[in-house]
Amino acid sequence: MNVRIIKDKMMHAGVVFVTLCTLVPLFAIIYSVVAKGIGQINWDFFTKVTPNSMEAMLAVAEGKVIPGGVLQGIVGTLLIVLPATFAAVPFGIGGGIYLYEKDNSRLAAVLRMIVDMIQGLPSIILGIIVYLWVVVPMKSYSAIAGSVAMFIMMLPMIVRSTEETLRMLPNNLREAGLTLGGTNFRVMMRVMLPSAFGGTATGILLAVSRVIGETAPLTLTILGSANVCYDPREPNSAVSLLIWEFYNDPNMQSLIWSAALLLLVIVLLLNLLAKKLSKG
Amino acid sequence: MNQYPIMKIKNLSVEYAKGKPAVKNINAEIMNHTVTAIIGPSGCGKSTLLRAMNRIHELYDNINVTGEILLDEENIFRKSPIIVRRKIGMVFQRPNPFPNMSIYENVLSGYTLNGIKLKKSTKNEIVQTNLESVGLWDEVKESLQKKGTFLSGGQQQRLCIARALALRPQVLLMDEPTSALDPIATKKIEELILQLKNRVTIVVVTHNMQQATRLADSSMFMYLGELIEYLPTYELFNNPKNKKTQDYISGNFS
Amino acid sequence: MNDKIYKYCLITAVGLILPVGVGIFLTLLWDAMPAFEKFGVIEFITSCDGNSVAEGEKYGALPYIVGTLATSFLALIISVPFSLAAALFSGEYYRGKRFAGIIDSAVAMLAGIPSIIYGLWGFAVLNPILVSMKLSETGYGILSASLLLAIMIIPYSASLTKEFIMMVPSELKEGAYSLGATRSDVIAKIVLPKCMPGIISTFILALGRALGETMAVTMVIGNTNFLPKSITDTGNTMASIIANRFGEADGLQMASLIAIALLLFVITFIVNLTGKFIVKKLKA
Incomplete structure (x- = not known):
């Protein structure tokens, strides 16, 4: 050869x-x-709070599973991510529509740069910002502060995915809507956004999956909590934060890996779902 | 039929950028219940002229229009573009049924987009009559709830015509409506255009001169943004007055 | 009427993004001021934290800047062959095949794994491997952090590189094949040179990601505040020092950490802007 x-x-x-x-x-x-x-994945894992290090050590010494679970983290994650998502979706889609509509204006160029900047911002810096903006004035770490950080993280992702999906629609689609006498608003709501549903929903899901796994800004905003807490003004916990808190506590090892498993499953499922939607 | 000029274009110029007119000082009258073709080499401004007629060009910034277009003696630039576009429908080069809507919803989309609520029976009637008038009813009556995008290109284009007709426009603008279609689908659309002129005035942009002779009662020849000649189609093609028109129809430039 | 509501909505959305963006920068600048005033910008960037009583309270960003640049560039170098191979695999060799789709999804999954899980895995699996290979005494350090970062940025550079590879016009490739070139000739002499600017920009963007990555790095880098001398040394990055210290910091120390955040912000912003700018130029 x-x-x-x-x-x-x-x-x-x-x-x-x-x-x-x-x-x-x-x-x-x-x-x-x-x-x-x-x-460690058992009923208690989802329904009980994390034990203290002593209890965990005793259980490990006897060769049993660690009693308790990560309930406060699950509650905290939901309490932080859900409000952030509900706020980020309308604002993000609104911003995306704006950038799409005002394609060439100077303001749009500036906004696009800012959106890119926020998207590329290291999440720990966002943690500092929200610490200074929310935690300091409220004089307490809180779930609200965590939500604000997640909200700011999700915003640029949703803005850009909305804008890009709208841009991928054929241009004459909107012209067709307008030639039928629709107002800009109606054409957007009835034709453009529904046609862009797949892409926008994918963007939203990816944003959610991204912030669910996010930890750095939480260390500076929600602090952590050993108990379940429903008051958004109080410090709270999150699944990802629990991993950080306990990763070098040898007694907690198996519980931490279970929390990691839970996080991984949720995040990968959201990613798969996003991929499905973007194709369908 | 009682013929009168339904649309009058007076001193119309369209500029994309200051001092760069795409369409220069056009004056023309379009008779009702006729088919008018606009022909000319690419870049001559024929699409620009058509798109000014229902003010769809206003979607893009930096486009400046001077002059008047009168529809039934009313200047369309003085009225709401929403109202204008409802009266002057448009069909595009590429068929574009709304991908998020079924065939049924597509026909009614003009009403949805205008926020008009209709009774179920009225809706059914509108869908059926308009699909019938574009000859699509028998082909799709079993699958009205399917998405319009599943149809063939020719069927999609007829659906788009039905969608425009459903609003009972006075004028229907067509921007090279068959250029994305195969010959058989093209033939159907052309037959449809000839049937429709009893109901609606049609202005069609085409790059296909044979198509203009088959369809149009009168034709405009445009070159470099100017309206060179506007005559009954037979005369334009057989007895053009202008040298440029002669060159174009004899294929000396394209 | 309706269009008014519409505009109102949009302006509200815009009225949010603009102040948040500008606010981030101004807040960092304002709160970092005490540190810059006390130490001077140049001095702050080029010195280490004080470690004797005589020096008093003194902070400097140098070891963290070095740590950040060292881990990020090392990660970038490690990731290049892997990203290129994955991009060539699904963008050229098995383009459009089902197998390429599977590889693409798997690589994309790497991007989905949260940073904290990378850190946990690095701490529990990667570090012991490094120790057993005698590459490091404890496993912790620049090397471990760089390896983790490399894995984390591969999916980004691979997918963007693939897009650029697929944009190479097939006429160009056919032209080369018709002259008797082999596939590897075509890749090395036509495809890669043609999309070299694009590939460089994807690596710039990947670098931007690596610079700000926090949790994974914090968990394996060893958290020491000396200037690292070799890749097996422990250290800290700008992001990891903030994650480690910010919780207990106040006064001048907090201002110094915010000053480090501002520097990190400026660096990542410039890197990302450059990358995006090139990508935009090339895609247009």
Whole structure:
């Protein structure tokens, strides 16, 4: 065989091999999280709060599963992410429509740059901002502060996905709506947004999955809590935050991996769902 | 039939950027219940002229229009564009049924978009008559709830015509309505256009000169933004006065 | 009437984004001022934290700037061959095939895994591996953080690189094939050179992601505030020092941390802006 053909085959094989190597960490991470976390997934995991380190140590010493679970984290995550989502969706879609409509204006260019800036902002910096904007004036860490941080994180993602999906619709669609005498508003609500549903919904789901796993800003905004707390003005917990709090406590290991498993399942499911929607 | 000019265009110019007119000082009258074709080489301003007629060009910034277009003696630029567009419908080059709506909803979309609520029976009637008038009823009556985007290109285009007709427009503008279709679908649309002129005045932009001779009662020839000649179609093609028109129809430039 | 409501909605949305964006910058600048006033901007950037009583309360960002740049660039270098291979795999060799779709989804899943889980895995699995390979004494350090970051940024650069690879016109490739080129010739001499600016911009954007990544890095980098001397040293990044210290900080220390945040903000903003600018130019 010709040397060039051998070289060609080697390159092909190399690309396939390196690509497969890329997937090794994915499977390694999923394997670790499932193998180490599955043992603690039981009814208590979802219905009880985290035990203190002492209780956990005693249980581990006796070779039992750690009593308790991550209920306060689950409640906290919901209490933080749901309000943030409800606020970010209308504002995000509104902003996306604005950027789509005012495509070439100078204000739109500035806004687009700001949206990109917020999107690229390291989440820990967002934590500082919300600490200064919300925690300091309220004189307390709180679920509200966490929600504000998540809201600001989700906003640019929803804005950009709305704008980009609208932009991918054929231009004559909106012209057709307008030639039928529809107002801008009606054409947007009845034709453009419904046609863009798939893309926008994908953007929203990806934004939700992103903030559910987010931890850094939470350390500076909700602080953490050992008990279930429904008051949004009080410090609270979150599933991701529990992992951070306990990751180097040897007694808590298996509980932490279970929390990681829960988080991973939720996030990957949301991603899969998003992918489905973007195709359908 | 009693013929009178339904649309009068007076000194119309359209500029995309200051000092760069795409359409220059057009004067023309369009008779009701006729088909008028606008022909000319690409970039001659024929689409721009058509799009000014129902003010759809206003979607884009930096477009400046001077002059008047009168519909039934009323200047369309003095009225709400919403009202104007309801009276002057439009069909586009590529069929564009609304992808989020069923066939049924597509026909009614003009009403939905105008916020008009209708009784169920009225809706059914509008859907049936308009689909019948574009010859689509028998083909789709079993699948009215399916999305319009599942239809073939020709069927989609007829659906778009039905959608425009449902609002009972006085004028229907068509921007190269068959250029994205195969010959058989094109033939059907052309037959449809000839039937429809009893109900509605049609202005059609086409790059296909044979199509103009088949369809149009009169034709405008545009070149570099100017209306060079506007004559009954037979005369324009057989006895053009202007050298440029002669060159164009004999294929000397395209 | 309706269009008024519409405009009102949109202006409200805009009235939110604009002040938030500007507010972020001004807040950081304002609250970082005490640190800059006390130490001076240049001095702050080029010095380390004080560690003797004689120096009094003194903070400097140098070790963290070095830590951030070292981990991010190292991660970028590690990730390049993997991202390129994954992009060539699904954008060229198996383009449009079902298998490519599966690989794409799997790579995209890497992007979905939360940072905190990467950190946990790095701490519990990757660090012991590094120790057993004798690459590091404890596992903690720049190397471990860079490896994690590399895994985390691969999906971003791979998917964008793939888009650029797929944008290469097929006539160009056919032209080369018709002259007898092999596939590897076409890739090396036509495809990659043609999309080189695009690939560079995707790596700039990936760098932007790595610079600000917090939790995963914080959990494996070892959290020391000396200037790291080699890649096996422990250290801190700008993001990780904030995550570690901010909770207990006040006064001048807090201002210093906010000053570090401002520097990080400026760096990531410039990097992202450059990347996006090139991408936009190329896609237009």
